[in-house]
Amino acid sequence: MTTQHTAIEWTDRTWNPVTGCTKVSPGCDNCYAETIARRFAGAKAFPNGFDVTLHEDRVDQPYRWKKLARVFVNSMSDLFHQDVPDLFITRIFDVMEANPQHTFQVLTKRHARMRSFVQQREALKREYAAKFDDCPTEAMRNSPAAKWARAxxxxxxxxxxxxxxxxxxxxxxxxxxALLETPAAVRFLSCEPLLGPIDLFAGDHSTHERDFDGTDDYICLDCSTSDRHIPWRVIDRTNLGIDWVIVGGESGHGARAVHPDWVRSLRNQTVAAGVPFFFKQWGEWGPAPFIVRVCDPKVGWQGTEEELVAAKADSEARGATHVHTGHSQKKDGERSYWLHEIGHKPWSLERVGLPDGMAAIRRWGKKRAGRELDGRTWDEFPQAVSA
Structure with missing residues (x-):
């Protein structure tokens, strides 16, 4: 876990000059990094388990990489954790700047500290560059050092x-x-694990009743049934300020389910705003066939008993049993997905249909659930790349 090629779909390799962390919000509850660190506690990669640990020997690793890469910084920690000194963070940023051939992806849940650190760092750069304007000679004012500082x-x-x-x-x-107030060439969101619906434009735009006119200037923020009263919001494509959105469901033991409509809503919002969308995974839970047409309900089965058994077995093999549905529920100001198992077989449920706001899902496991959303994968990246 020091630095390696990785199975994380949106990056090429990881770099962990810091390991260990502490929980700050519900997204941390089933932390994969903690599970790995506890398992290998005492080993070279995690000498202190999941306690925050600085690894001096890893700071300069990017200088030795020959192949260009997108690099996820501190996949096993949070660079802006309160136990990481400012000087250490400064060194990490210095190394990243000194290796422009690589793209470094820094992800945090400590938004306030990242904002203040980066704002201060950029302000110091401007102050340093301004000093050259006061130099006594033109040669000094236009020296390579001055040009470098201004750039x-x-x-x-x-x-x-x-x-x-x-x-x-x-x-x-x-x-x-806080991210929007942080100076950055590319700002991105990782909505993983996605534990509730997210409106990226909440509070910024006026709300309209349904008057969709066939253009993509409007977007549905509640992808449920068509007979419900659904708000639509005008999207100002120039004001989102986010350059990339990653979405994924939770995987691993105890994984919480993601409502498929939460994923679709984020996909729709980013597409309408012209923002690259990356769907990483469904996680443990994914959409499941709910209505499986074994026969015409009005006519009944017209084939043999053996053919009926085969048709039912085929529908079960395609995931039509052990299907769960659920409503999102709000508790302590946060939404989660409440699950229950359907007590009917799918060939009887085709006569019933799903209640409003419910979606059929199944615990497939991460690999079987896959990464497809509405029949395709979404692997979009920002246009900005490293030099």
Missing amino acids: RAANPPANIWLGVSVENQKWADIRIP
């Missing part, structure tokens, strides 16, 4: 992408504004 101060580094984790609306409302 460095002009814009945040193109190869450093900064993001925050947002698992539901509560944390989106808290972390996204």
Whole structure:
């Protein structure tokens, strides 16, 4: 876990100059990094288990990488954890800036500290560059050092992408504004594990009753049944301020389910706003066939008994049994997905249909659930790349 190629779909490799962390919000509850660190506690990679640990020997690793890569920084920790000194974070940023051939993806749940650190860092760059304007000679004012300082101060580094984790609306409302105030070439969201519906435009735009006119200037924020009273919001494509959105369901033991409509809503919002969308995974839970046409309910089965048994077995093999449905419920200001198992076989349920707002899902396991959303994969990345 020091630095390696990784199975994480949206990056190429990981770099962990810090390991260990502490929980700050519901998205942390089933932390994969904690599980790995506890399992290998005492080993070289995790000498202190999941306690926050600085690894001095890993700081300079990017200088030795020959192959260009997208690099997830601190996949086993949080760079902006309160136990990581400012000086250590500064060294990490210095190394990232000094290796513009790589793209570094920094993801945090400590939005406030990232904002203040990066704002201060960029301000210091501008102050340093301004000092050259006061130099007594033109040669000094136009020296290579002066030009380098001004170029460095002009814009945040193109190869450093900064993001925050947002698992539901509560944390989106808290972390996204802080991210928007953080200087960065690319700002991104990781909505994984997605634990509730998220409106990326909440509070920023006026609400309209349904008057969809066939253009994509409007977007449905409640992808449930068509007979419900659904609000639509005008989207200002120029004001989102987010350059990339990653979405994924939770995997592993005790994984919480994601409502398929929460994923579709985020996909729809990003597409309408022209923002690249990356769907990482359904996780343990994924959509399941609910209505399986074994026969015409009005006519009944017209084949043989053996053919009926085969048709039912085929529908079960395609995931039509052990199907769960659920409503999202709100508790302590946060939404979760309440599950229950359907007590009918799918060939009888085709006569019943699902209640409003419910979706059929099944615990497939991460691999079988896969990454397809509405018949395709979504692997979009921001346009900005490292030098």
